[in-house]
Amino acid sequence: MSFEGSSFRRLLQKLKSRKRRPKSCSESMIKPIGQTYLDLLIRALSGELSDNVLYRNAQLLQAEEGEEVPTLISLQTCRELLGKATQEFGSYLGKGETAESYLNLSPKELFGYLNWMNPIGSPHTMCGADNIYQVEACVEDIFRENIPGDLMETGVWKGGMTVLMRGLLKAYNCHDRLVWVADSFSGLPQPDPKKNLKDAIFWYLMTPLEHLAIPFEYVEALFQRYDLLDDQVRFLPGWFKDTLPAAPIEKLALLRMDGDLYESTRDTLEHMYPKVSKGGYIIVDDYGIPAGCRDAVDEYRRARGIAEPIQKINDVSVFWRKMGV
Numbered sequence: 001m002s003f004e005g006s007s008f009r010r011l012l013q014k015l016k017s018r019k020r021r022p023k024s025c026s027e028s029m030i031k032p033i034g035q036t037y038l039d040l041l042i043r044a045l046s047g048e049l050s051d052n053v054l055y056r057n058a059q060l061l062q063a064e065e066g067e068e069v070p071t072l073i074s075l076q077t078c079r080e081l082l083g084k085a086t087q088e089f090g091s092y093l094g095k096g097e098t099a100e101s102y103l104n105l106s107p108k109e110l111f112g113y114l115n116w117m118n119p120i121g122s123p124h125t126m127c128g129a130d131n132i133y134q135v136e137a138c139v140e141d142i143f144r145e146n147i148p149g150d151l152m153e154t155g156v157w158k159g160g161m162t163v164l165m166r167g168l169l170k171a172y173n174c175h176d177r178l179v180w181v182a183d184s185f186s187g188l189p190q191p192d193p194k195k196n197l198k199d200a201i202f203w204y205l206m207t208p209l210e211h212l213a214i215p216f217e218y219v220e221a222l223f224q225r226y227d228l229l230d231d232q233v234r235f236l237p238g239w240f241k242d243t244l245p246a247a248p249i250e251k252l253a254l255l256r257m258d259g260d261l262y263e264s265t266r267d268t269l270e271h272m273y274p275k276v277s278k279g280g281y282i283i284v285d286d287y288g289i290p291a292g293c294r295d296a297v298d299e300y301r302r303a304r305g306i307a308e309p310i311q312k313i314n315d316v317s318v319f320w321r322k323m324g325v
């Protein structure tokens with residue numbers, strides 16, 4: 001690895017102007033050492049302390065400025081992949097339609113996605129700062145207002161956001177809530193193009209990343225590396241449609257959904273939304289991505305008459321608070 005060249009200096013400059021964490025309004029509720037622990041935990045999970053991640057980010061900056069970066073998945077590969085997807089799903093697409101037009105996803109955008117989600121050289125969560133601070137803020141509210149229930153993420157990848165949840169319980173000295181970690185640990189399920197073409201194309205485009213598969217052993221070891229693996233962490237390995245209906249969860253104070261696809265989101269809502277307590281939070285990481293998540297959320301909310309307003313976290317992610325039971 002080398003940090004030569006102006007791109008690394010530009011990155012360092014960008015880092016200096018990076019988004020500051022909003023000041024916590026609950027600092028009086030936890031001891032200062034707890035806040036320091038959380039700051040450090042978040043920096044570690046988000047990759048701020050990792051040379052490999054800094055190096056990857058410098059490369060992405062270089063690429064953004066039009067330079068060839070041989071270690072990234074190239075723009076040319078992304079063009080070819082979109083072309084192949086058009087061929088693969090040609091019989092489902094309309095006349096003159098391409099994978100690119102159907103998903104409204106340019107090769108450059110695909111390049112951004114694939115290189116951001118590449119497990120090599122990435123942080124322990126692919127979620128950015130906005131989403132990390134949103135989880136922190138929700139959990140603060142949950143403690144401040146005593147909202148009953150556990151914390152859960154469906155779709156964990158390397159597991160970073162669930163490590164954060166367990167770290168938050170530790171910082172608040174909480175021993176009576178669990179963190180639920182639900183994933184196939186073998187990536188996204190393959191969608192049927194007849195049922196959901198958007199998801200099928202999205203899945204196909206994730207082929208260079210093995211459809212986001214991260215093995216269970218990695219995630220379990222990540223909890224261990226942060227010294228946060230204990231009986232307050234519960235794993236639900238398998239497809240959501242199989243694991244969620246029988247999951248021994250009584251109540252949830254926070255449900256964080258990050259399964260990208262229509263069925264993954266629908267299955268999570270179907271089985272977990274009824275368990276969210278009044279005052280609990282629902283975070284949808286993938287509302288704005290070019291896959292079926294948003295359709296599943298909109299359909300579920302319409303069918304159940306959920307009127308709590310959807311609030312933006314950033315251009316892609318949203319949340320709402322359950323006010324009825």
Ligand SMILES: C[S@@+](CC[C@H](N)C(=O)[O-])C[C@H]1O[C@@H](n2cnc3c(N)ncnc32)[C@H](O)[C@@H]1O
Pocket residue numbers: 124125126127153154155156157158159160161182183184185186187188189212213214238239240241258259260261263264
């Ligand atoms: C975008 S990644 C999650 C990112 C993660 N939340 C983070 O903090 O980096 C999507 C994850 O959802 C999982 N997934 C999607 N649909 C699933 C399903 N139906 N059943 C089980 N796991 C699923 C994939 O295995 C993958 O790990």
